[in-house]
Amino acid sequence: MTVSLQFLGVTTSSPHKDPFGILNPSRNNPFLSVAFGRLQFAESVVAPCRLYDGGCRTRVVDRSITVCCKKEVNKAVVEERGRGSGNVEELTCVMKFGGSSVGSAERMREVADLVLGFPEENPVIVLSAMGKTTNHLLLAGEKALSCGNSDVTKIDELTFIKELHLRTVQELGVDTCVVSAHLEELEQLLKGIARIKELTLRTRDYLVSFGECMSTRIFAAYLNKIGAKARQYDAFGIGFITTDDFTCAEILEETYPAVEKILHSDWTSDPAIPVVTGFLGKGCKSCVVTTLGRGGSDLTATTIGKALGLREIQVWKDVDGVLTCDPSIHPRAEPVPYLTFDEAAELAYFGAQVLHPQSMIPAREGEIPVRVKNSYNPKAPGTLITKCRDMSKAVLTSIVLKQNVTMLDIVSTRMLGQFGFLAKVFSTFEDLGISVDVVATSEVSISLTLDPSKFWSRELIQQELDHVVEELQKIAVVNLLQHRSIISLIGNVQRSSLILEKVFRVFRTNGVNVQMISQGASKVNISLIVNDNEAEKCVKALHCAFFESGDLSETDPDDGFSNGNISAFKVRSR
Numbered sequence: 001m002t003v004s005l006q007f008l009g010v011t012t013s014s015p016h017k018d019p020f021g022i023l024n025p026s027r028n029n030p031f032l033s034v035a036f037g038r039l040q041f042a043e044s045v046v047a048p049c050r051l052y053d054g055g056c057r058t059r060v061v062d063r064s065i066t067v068c069c070k071k072e073v074n075k076a077v078v079e080e081r082g083r084g085s086g087n088v089e090e091l092t093c094v095m096k097f098g099g100s101s102v103g104s105a106e107r108m109r110e111v112a113d114l115v116l117g118f119p120e121e122n123p124v125i126v127l128s129a130m131g132k133t134t135n136h137l138l139l140a141g142e143k144a145l146s147c148g149n150s151d152v153t154k155i156d157e158l159t160f161i162k163e164l165h166l167r168t169v170q171e172l173g174v175d176t177c178v179v180s181a182h183l184e185e186l187e188q189l190l191k192g193i194a195r196i197k198e199l200t201l202r203t204r205d206y207l208v209s210f211g212e213c214m215s216t217r218i219f220a221a222y223l224n225k226i227g228a229k230a231r232q233y234d235a236f237g238i239g240f241i242t243t244d245d246f247t248c249a250e251i252l253e254e255t256y257p258a259v260e261k262i263l264h265s266d267w268t269s270d271p272a273i274p275v276v277t278g279f280l281g282k283g284c285k286s287c288v289v290t291t292l293g294r295g296g297s298d299l300t301a302t303t304i305g306k307a308l309g310l311r312e313i314q315v316w317k318d319v320d321g322v323l324t325c326d327p328s329i330h331p332r333a334e335p336v337p338y339l340t341f342d343e344a345a346e347l348a349y350f351g352a353q354v355l356h357p358q359s360m361i362p363a364r365e366g367e368i369p370v371r372v373k374n375s376y377n378p379k380a381p382g383t384l385i386t387k388c389r390d391m392s393k394a395v396l397t398s399i400v401l402k403q404n405v406t407m408l409d410i411v412s413t414r415m416l417g418q419f420g421f422l423a424k425v426f427s428t429f430e431d432l433g434i435s436v437d438v439v440a441t442s443e444v445s446i447s448l449t450l451d452p453s454k455f456w457s458r459e460l461i462q463q464e465l466d467h468v469v470e471e472l473q474k475i476a477v478v479n480l481l482q483h484r485s486i487i488s489l490i491g492n493v494q495r496s497s498l499i500l501e502k503v504f505r506v507f508r509t510n511g512v513n514v515q516m517i518s519q520g521a522s523k524v525n526i527s528l529i530v531n532d533n534e535a536e537k538c539v540k541a542l543h544c545a546f547f548e549s550g551d552l553s554e555t556d557p558d559d560g561f562s563n564g565n566i567s568a569f570k571v572r573s574r
């Protein structure tokens, strides 16, 4: 009897004498070991199955397969759940892996293991560029600007990118051709930049797109190699339509039906794990590659989640979820188990690098839970972000720092009773295309901070600042204050008195003066402005006070003021 094994599209046919034993590996191919008992014709069983990597013989994944013995074809047919059969299951979730998760061949193997380790899921995979490739591409572009055509090949970052991708392809045992054409084109592009000595935002986007285009091709090829049928997609080729704001493009509404149509119809007609480039789109007018701002793959993931109406969006990072503060500022940061979309959005907007500032919008609109997990520690529960959560015991969730912020004090020259003053000030910012972060007002004065970068890409330059001041001086006295930091306290602002009491004690103890304070209508954020050089000290001290049993707090789980699931909150009278 001939046994035909079909596993995720890879067929290993073997004229095996004993169809119900352990199958032999075929050289250089992934193989299955299937153990089950003797079957009667027309019977089927679910059998445990192990998929191995043919080269190094490491176990890749355990899965369940359905084995049926069909009388009419006189064959034992093995099918993985849903795939390869007429009865296709729906796609279930998005799994997004950032650069920190897919920085090497070893990491790609581990991520493949991780993905296939959830046999109950039919995921859409979204990948960022490998490791720090985006930074290297941007640096290579800058260097190309100032070097001659023939010197392009000597740019260290280009060499690094080539070596990383070729080494990865080689170590994973996939064909070099999956990246060779891209590497060649990348070099030609850098030579073009060197020749014309121009690097526009449009070219910059095209340049960085090579990172995601290559990582997804490598990963999809590797999945196919190990027998998990996968299909690579460039986001700009499947309907990610954006504005033409290069380096910080916004996703347009027509993206959702277009993406749904392509991914869904491909999946139903020929199921294969979709592997989609994060971060990239296609400009609606220009029809060329755009990017969604640094960290934009998170947004790609949530957009796909909403487009397909999936059950869950998983964002896999190199930390155990969203933490109580940036771990590089304070190593004792702890994972936050639950967040609302609003909290996560504020946290991201006010500078927590862990999530893209806009990524919560599609998830919130589609009401799709987002889970932030650690690809280096998959067993850690991570952070679950949902529409609402029990806030009755929550006080402070996370402390976020945004540094190098510019602050403006604007005082009306007309003094009291001047209507239209605020409107004039804000229309000036609108005309100049500058976003405002934090605002505090009285009738005749406004203090505000300017967003230092629109989604981390465009630094405000001195010339622009001078222009803002010049315009505002037509109606007010303006004081420009640079090198400030915004410390944002994300949590239950219903308890603002309690939070602020503690905050001001911490600041007083540390001799820090708060220069501006704002409690937004969002009810999840209080922002405080301090000098840049005092900011990290403040974050550490606040973290100790709120999340550790420090000088100003003690843990008492029964006091009704627990800090979520992290630690209790009680101000000790001094």
Ligand SMILES: Nc1ncnc2c1ncn2[C@@H]1O[C@H](COP(=O)(O)OP(=O)(O)O)[C@@H](O)[C@H]1O
Residues within 6 Å of the ligand: 097, 098, 099, 100, 101, 128, 295, 316, 317, 318, 319, 321, 322, 323, 324, 325, 326, 327, 328, 351, 352, 353, 354, 355, 398
């Ligand atoms: N509040 C926070 N919670 C978790 N991580 C944070 C926070 N603030 C800053 N980070 C940083 O964000 C990093 C993860 O985000 P990022 O580098 O964009 O991951 P990826 O490349 O995997 O998408 C962490 O390594 C951590 O250093």
Ligand SMILES: N[C@@H](CC(=O)OP(=O)(O)O)C(=O)O
Residues within 6 Å of the ligand: 097, 098, 099, 100, 128, 129, 134, 135, 211, 278, 279, 293, 294, 295, 296, 297, 298
């Ligand atoms: N590669 C892009 C997009 C991205 O989302 O990356 P990451 O997921 O590694 O933050 C960047 O570095 O900005």
